[in-house]
Amino acid sequence: xxxxxxxxxxxxDADGIQEFDNNxxxxxxxxxxxxxxxxxxxxxxxxxxxxSPLSKQEYDEEMKLAAASAKNKPTKTVAVAPLNDxxxxxxxxxxxxxxxxxxxxxxxxxGGGLVGPNLTDDFWIHGCxxxxxxxxxxxxxxxxxxxxxxxxxxxxxxxxxxVASYVISLHDTHPPDPKAIDPEREVKCExxxxx
Ligand code: HEC
Numbered sequence: 001x002x003x004x005x006x007x008x009x010x011x012x013d014a015d016g017i018q019e020f021d022n023n024x025x026x027x028x029x030x031x032x033x034x035x036x037x038x039x040x041x042x043x044x045x046x047x048x049x050x051x052s053p054l055s056k057q058e059y060d061e062e063m064k065l066a067a068a069s070a071k072n073k074p075t076k077t078v079a080v081a082p083l084n085d086x087x088x089x090x091x092x093x094x095x096x097x098x099x100x101x102x103x104x105x106x107x108x109x110x111g112g113g114l115v116g117p118n119l120t121d122d123f124w125i126h127g128c129x130x131x132x133x134x135x136x137x138x139x140x141x142x143x144x145x146x147x148x149x150x151x152x153x154x155x156x157x158x159x160x161x162x163v164a165s166y167v168i169s170l171h172d173t174h175p176p177d178p179k180a181i182d183p184e185r186e187v188k189c190e191x192x193x194x195x
Contacts (some may be wrong), residue, residue, distance in 0.1 A: 082130050082165040092166025095159055101150035103163070111170040113179025116146060120170045121178065123186035128171075133164045 005022040012019065024032075045052045053061065083089065096103040096111075106116035117125060126136045138160055140146040149155050155163065 082168045083161060084165065084169070088162050089166050089169050091159070092162035092164070092169070095155065095163040096166055100153050101155065101163070103150045106146065106150075108175070110173065110175035111167065112175035112177065116144075116179075117182070117186065118175075118178040119167050120173045120175055121181065122188050122190055123181045124189040125182070125185045125187075128168075128189040130164055130168065133167055134160050137164060137167075 005020065008021045010019045010021050046054055083092075095101055096107075097109055098104075106114055107119050108114050111119040113119065117123075122128075126132055126141075137150065138148060138155075140148040140150065140152075142148070149160075
């Protein structure tokens with residue numbers, strides 16, 4: 001080991017740093033040869049024969065696949081009509097009145113409205129059809145204080161449908177002392193059963 005290098009000093013000096021004229025260490029040389037071989041193989045595969053795809057081609061390929069699968073995917077239909085059987089409406093009421101999603105704290109147990117608008121009348125800001133209601137519950141209106149699913153606690157698709165159906169079932173129940181209509185934003189909407 002000790003005799004491997006003869007440690008002959010070269011006669012130059014950069015700010016006190018001097019240099020031996022030794023052979024390059026073997027591990028370094030092999031690493032260097034490897035990078036040369038790698039570059040050759042890489043160039044052949046990617047640029048000459050085109051056997052392997054460049055990033056741009058990979059990207060285009062993936063975008064094509066995504067576009068094709070988006071086209072073929074059936075649009076997800078959770079349900080087309082509000083549920084109206086007693087068990088589903090009871091499940092919806094449990095969600096509405098429960099502390100997991102907190103709907104009642106802002107809309108009142110009877111839906112008459114408090115912080116949030118009255119959900120029992122014909123006047124709606126964001127649409128009164130089932131689909132709009134489900135979307136609105138799932139996204140919430142965070143800038144107005146309503147988090148996704150009311151409190152941020154996720155509901156399953158089925159629970160979402162149950163609570164939206166329950167909201168629709170409150171229509172025309174005329175709770176006492178409802179929150180006033182906001183004529184600036186709420187518009188008459190009668191199509192409750194539409195989807
Ligand atoms: C922290 C208060 C709060 C909670 C909790 C809350 N909401 Fe709301 N909600 C609001 C407010 C405020 C709005 C009105 C948003 C706006 O002004 O655009 C609203 C709007 C809505 C709307 C749309 C009304 C319209 O006129 O278009 C629906 C439907 C609704 N909430 C249902 C629910 C349900 C169901 C829950 C429980 C899962 C819930 N909200 C929980 C405050 C709340």
